[in-house]
Amino acid sequence: MSGTFFCVGVGPGDPELLTWKAISVLEQADVLVIPVSDKGLEEPVYTDKTDVTMEKYLVQCMAYQIVKEKLPGLREKEKLYLPMPMIKDKERLKQIHDKDTALLLHILDQEKTAAFITLGDPSVYSTCLYIQKRVKKKGYPTDLVPGVPSFCAAAARLNKGLAENKEQIHIIPASYGVEEALCLPGTKVLMKAGRKMPEVKQAVKRRGMEMEMVENCGMKGERIYTDIEEIPDEAGYYSLLIIKEKKG
Structure with missing residues (x-):
């Protein structure tokens, strides 16, 4: 027997958008898994609730900042801090993810459940999938707990639909092929x-399209722009654009 590895979507930023299932899984999990992009953490670390030396990583983790408001008891849980750097070196990433998975499997072998918290929904561009695929391949039970995707929350904040009738929706990571994507x-x-x-x-x-933006959707400092001329050139990391053809 082994514990289950959960990837829990906590939504885009507003704690009110946490699902009941996410709350239930997080409350029952033995270990809370914290993704860390800070280069200062080079190896995965498994700690009990009293390790204050890891506090800064909790502060930096946006997903944790969301859930702590609704679930203050998470602070008392054991924690697994996993290095998840934002780099493009595939070989280096493989080595890091393999190490992360090895320590996680050691925890699961103790019949403990572990819950990795991630922004939005775990099935959409989530770093937790790199670990989940490895855990699943090793034969351990895994479960994805869906969360409200950022693009759905942003459309709601703009008070408009993403698509109607036969319209298509294309979800695009902005760091790749923007020009080609706009032709879709x-x-x-x-x-x-x-x-x-x-x-x-x-x-x-150039294409005469309409563009709106929600920055930091559901978070502190949220900003909404409904006119392309108002959108600043220097926007934050959590900036989501919705682009449509002009109508009429």
Whole structure:
């Protein structure tokens, strides 16, 4: 017997958007898994609730900042801090993810359940999938707990639908192939578009499209822009764009 590894989507930022299932899984989990992008953490670390030396990683983890408001008891749980650096070196990432998985499997072998918290939904561009696939391949039980995706929450904040009737929806990571993506039919959603903003704005203007943006959706400092001319060139990392053809 072994414990189950859960990947828990906590939504885009507003704690009110946590699902009942996410709350239930997190409350019952033995170990809370914290993804860490800080380069200061080079090896996975498994700690009890009293390790104050790891506090800064909790502060940096946006997913933890969301859930702690509704579930203060999570602070008392054992924690597994996993290095999940934002780099493109595939071989280096493989080595890191393999080490992360090895320590996680050791915990699961103790028949403990572990819950990895992730922004939005775990099935959409989530780093938890790198670990989940490895755990699943080793024959251990895994479970994805869906969360409200950021693009659905952003559309709601803009008070508009993403698509109607036969319209298509395309979800695009803004760091790849923006020009080609804008040629796709229907609604284009560009995620984490902050660094590409000037390039995207110019491309959208050339095509005569409409573009709206929600920055930090559901988080502190949330900003909503309904006119492309209002969107700043220097936007935050959590900037989501919704692009449509102009109508009428």
